[in-house]
Amino acid sequence: MNEPTPIIRAATHLWCAALLLIVPVAAAAQPTATAPATADYIVALVNGEPIAASEVRARLARIEAPTNVAATERAALPRQVLQQLIDEKVLLQFAADSGIRVDDTAVDAAEAEVARRNGLSVAQLRARLPQAGLTLNTFRANLRNELMLQRLREREESQVRVSETEIDAYLRQHQGSADPADTVLELAQVLIPVPENASTDEEARARQEAEEVARRARTGEDFAALARRYSRSPEASAGGRMGLRRADRYPSLFWEAVRDLRAGEIAGPLRSGAGWHVLQVVTKRDASLPDPTVTQTRVRHILLRATDEAAQRAAVARLQALRERIVTGQTTFEAAAREVSEDASAREGGALGWAAPGVFVPEFEQAMERLAPGQVSSPVVSRFGVHLIEVLERREVQRSPRELREAVRALLRQQKADEAFAEQLRELRGRAYIEYREPPP
Template sequence: MTNDRLFAGIARVLSVRPLAAALALLLTLPLIGVQAQSLRPSSGLRLPSPAASAGVAAASAAGQRQADFIVAVVNSEPITNSEVRTKLARTEQQIIQQGSPLPPRRELVAQVLERLISDKAQLQLARSAGMRVDDNAVEAAVQTVARQNQISVDELRRRLKADGIAYSQFESDLRDELLVSRLRQREVDLRVTVTEQEIDQFLREQEGGTELSSLALNLAQILVAVPENATPGQVAALQAKAQQVMDRARGGADFAALANEFSDSPTRGTGGLMGLREADRYPPLFVESTRSLKVGGLAGPIRSGAGFHILKVIEKRQAGMPGSVITQTHARHILLRLSPKQGETAAMEKLAAFRKRILAGQADFAALARENSEDASAKQGGDLGWANPGMFVPEFEKVMNGLAPNQISEPLVSRFGVHLIQVLERREAQMSQRDQREMARNVLRGKKQEEAYVLWAQEVRGRAYVEYRESPQ
């Protein structure tokens, strides 16, 4: 791998805020106006497994044992050596789990520090703009993280403690992520537009494309982790274990069940699924190993710095474009907007009471939506109609997709209010030309938002006064 490709991969790791994916269900749901289906997509924290997180906990503990000191000051706020060490350990863990080699430590430390400086400058800007995050939004974020990892909040607390992370610090990080994400939504995402000409050009480019750059992959993996200082005997035993799992997968065993039982990857809770993404966003080792495979094909065990990987091709298609058959969801919701008279706490408590009444058979969802929802869909009992994948923003859609038919979500906080969602039914449907154009619009908007965010983040960083003190250790 060239240095350019190596550091591009590092940049992708550093560009993902450590908790941002976890908060995708909660952040900045755009206004649901006259047409609820116009919800705009925008760009889950999975708790690390005990084996994968051991290095982070050890590094964090080692950092605390050292005398701490200031390495940089952003405007008037310091960044300490312990902050850099913690962020560095988590970044190294992410790189290893993705199957990429670690870069020289000096270069990685410099990039981690710059990321912390950028984050600090954005957080300061959000606070200076008077933006705040209610305690209930943080609590909802905690519950979402636990739900994404298929554990209780008590178990989440236990795992954080085992990893050497104070629960108060975890909540503080969640609050900061919510705050900065809301700022980004206001300053960047809502200002991006996509023209019909851009959609036409995108669709023309997608037709007949066979290059790797136009390929999107959805892979699932089972990781048999290998400790950093493993002996040759331990490595051989773990390789044999991975081969046994591979043999069972080839024999027809359910891959998701095998992942849940044997994988040391944070994706084990989702059956090993890593999600549909452009091929260059996967480790090159994964792409090359699965490039010639068809959907359903298996590869492995493959050795990386993290251990032995078993890969399954779940989906292969043109980047960003859906297959001809899609799963549609029919859902409804209740929206309570926030105001000086109705804060997040009151809105969440009100919707939680609605949910309790509905589940007890004491009230009807549609009737409550007609009487209380502050959305144009209220007249239809909150009915959002049939929705295609990508029609709603990811944070809304992920909550919706996690619900079984007739299941009701917990209250969901967004910058536009608090929502209660119920899935009514699902079906398979053929993509229409209109649907394809809408999907193309969402893909283009997401790319333009990411590009705009990079420029905006550079501008915020450039306006900040930064004083470098001692070098991180």
């Protein structure tokens, strides 16, 4: 029995199906020495269920391998794709046996979202499927399978628990790293240049100016304003900020000066070949820790509850019509929410306030993250019903200590879920009967 390949998370993401629409069909139509590209045959059986050569070709068409890949690696790609398809087949069988079901309404919503992400209507999307070598039935089957895998993973993740002790241990392990390769750093600088053949007086004046900038920065004056006024570096107009990167990608002179400093503290003046530098530490953290800032979204929604597939279908149709009225200016989102939403937020015009990542259920959050401020989503199906979502604005805020711990909890939960999911796949493959037939194309 072959060892299963590591589960490729992209294969369990719903929207990887959208990639099929932008990959040239010709990529999957190269003839082989043993069979024409149009021939189809069984390459493997998984507990009696076949995997066809056409499935391998279709997946290969979605892979954009770098042009510099060695011939031996490129030749191994069909076999790797087959192993991925076997993994997915095993997981889909397990999901079905576990009672996970995906109804047509959820597939309809997924199809509408793929169309939206490609800038198409559903009718236009369907018209283009043959160009990607797909029938409508095959495309919808792919979406249904991806939704099943997504729900299987979400179910496994919901069973993972992370203790406070584990969070404490992770923070102790990763705080205060002295290795620049493990440190994420953003610096801001004020550069006072010194000409290559500067006189003693020019050197002294530049140093004096840099020392004055450093003094003012250390007494609490706004560093960005100082950079805009005094710095002659290219990033002066951005307040001197040089961008977030690994610390070993900054000059060693800078890292040695700030390695023992905390965010907000000042280093310098430092002399380099370019002149005198005054540095401020904007961000400094271990690369394994969550970002100390988080993007919050101010969002509102309209919810129609649905207890069965027929009710979901009706809710999707009703909200789609309502969305058309909103985007064409016939009504406002706030007024529509007050009128029809079945959520407690209806009296507030659907307002849900400012939300950090992880607050909402995955279906809602994924749709919300894809919206720009001012955009209204297509109907989104979640466990609570069917939603219309509007993003109002976004902002970056500093995490509180409690929020940082919750971000670490989410990170550890993800790691544990990955390990549990991979172990589950190994067990399922170990119990599965896998029969290889013809080599994959």
